Amino acid sequence: MVALEPEEQQLHQASIDKSKKFKSISNHQDMEDETEANNFSLYAQEKVYLNQMEQEKILKAEEHHVIKTKDFDVYGKLRTDKPFVKVT
16 A cells, blocks of 8 residues: 555545546436436437438448449449559
């Protein structure tokens, strides 16, 4: 065990108290978030869920489009590989 100077001990105790305070505040906020989620009506929950699903479908479609079209140029022809050559 390390013996601390009185000032260091007070600072150490103050930091411990602050960390406990912030931890209790964060726990309280988490509980409030859970109760707010439970206060939504089923209609609102379903609306949020459907919106999330729609956004997910859009993102998947965009990703699919990018993957499928990355090998083609704007005219629909396969891109030619251009070697990277430094000009001196």
